[in-house]
Amino acid sequence: MxxxxxxxxxxxxxxxxxxxxxxxxxxxxxxxxxxxxxxxxxxxxxxxxxxxxxxxxxxxxxxxxxxxxxxxxxxxxxxxxxxxxxxxxxxxxxxxxxxxxxxxxxxxxxxxxxxxxxxxxxxxDYDIRRKFIRPLMAINITKDFDTQLFQITIAFNEPATLYNYGKIIPVSKIFFLYERFRRALNDANCIIDDIHEEKIFNIEKLRHIDFEYEIIKYLHFPAGQIEPTFVLRDNGELLLNKDTSKILFNEAAPSQKLYKRNKNKQKEH
Structure with missing residues (x-):
């Protein structure tokens, strides 16, 4: 049928x-x-x-x-x-x-x-191991047809911290940009290895050409209030409260800002 x-x-x-x-x-x-x-x-x-x-x-x-x-x-x-x-x-x-x-x-x-x-x-290898690492993070690779660039997207299912030039930044998502698929795949495997073994990875060892991240958004509730799983903010943004949710992220949408920024660089060259 x-x-x-x-x-x-x-x-x-x-x-x-x-x-x-x-x-x-x-x-x-x-x-x-x-x-x-x-x-x-x-x-x-x-x-x-x-x-x-x-x-x-x-x-x-x-x-x-x-x-x-x-x-x-x-x-x-x-x-x-x-x-x-x-x-x-x-x-x-x-x-x-x-x-x-x-x-x-x-x-x-x-x-x-x-x-x-x-x-x-x-x-x-990669397709199997990324399933086992999902309780800690959802890692994916995607490609932009317009720029022909690849992007590793990571959505963390456990608290994560980015160390960037001496700054300690709590992050919910990280995005890495690549010109070649093999480099993206190699870095994705390295990230999985490091997170699995040490629960930390060194961005300086990766071979990306650009990256972005999203900072964790903290929610504050009055004492004694039952914390909801989802919170709708005044600006229409729907947030998931990870402290009360057992939901695991499967993927993060790629950063369009990364593609746009590097598309402009491609035009310059």
Whole structure:
């Protein structure tokens, strides 16, 4: 049975009622892309099966064009980069990687051409270890199509402190910017290692070209008041009270300020 496809909040969603698929497929919306997607039938395939647990694993979305199976992530990369670039990358041994290891997330910021061998090593190392470190922090890598820059995003699930030029800064999020994916991946692995072993990492050892951070926002409640899990501030900002919440962050949205700042630098050069 074909998936239901619809548009909401400037995103294109793919839905199936198959119980083993517990997430929506998603990609970015443009008028032209929506016309291409809605004209086709989309279904689910599985990357592999767990024979012991009798489970289907790693769902991917696909369609058929002239009898040939085409995965959504390759369909999307062809739309954004062009057929020639996709064919060239394939011929040179590159694959389309889902940066967050979620095969249903086909947003262009989550897709990247990387060598097949790097895709395999990433899946056997980084993609596994980042799940185990999540009680301490949510770490992800994303890519900006406009600037072609990569960003490591970190949202801390435990209190964290940044030491920057002699200053001690309590932070909730940190963002690191890179020109190359391999450097971003290497640094992400180093950060995971250091946080796992010592619960601290040295920014000076990383190879980023720029970075940003968000300072922890402290909430003060009258004595005796029951502290809420969520707080809506007068400016409309919704804050999560980590002291009372058992919610863990899965990801932090990339810093658009970093991309904008470095886009301007690219223009200057």
């Amino acid at each position: 074909a998936m239901e496809v619809y548009v909401q909040n400037n995103k294109i969603y793919f839905y199936t009622d198959k119980p083993e698929v517990n997430a929506l497929g998603i990609t970015d919306y443009t008028d032209d892309l929506w016309l291409k997607i809605k004209s086709k039938k989309w279904n689910i395939r599985y990357g592999r099966r767990d024979k012991k647990k009798k489970m289907k694993l790693h769902p991917y979305i696909y369609t058929k064009i002239k009898g040939k199976q085409i995965d959504l992530h390759r369909f999307i990369m062809e739309y954004w980069y062009g057929k020639d670039e996709l064919e060239k990358a394939t011929k040179e041994g590159y694959v389309v990687d889902h940066l967050n290891n979620k095969g249903l997330d086909c947003q262009i910021s989550n897709l990247c051409f990387i060598p097949r061998v790097l895709n395999t090593s990433k899946g056997n």
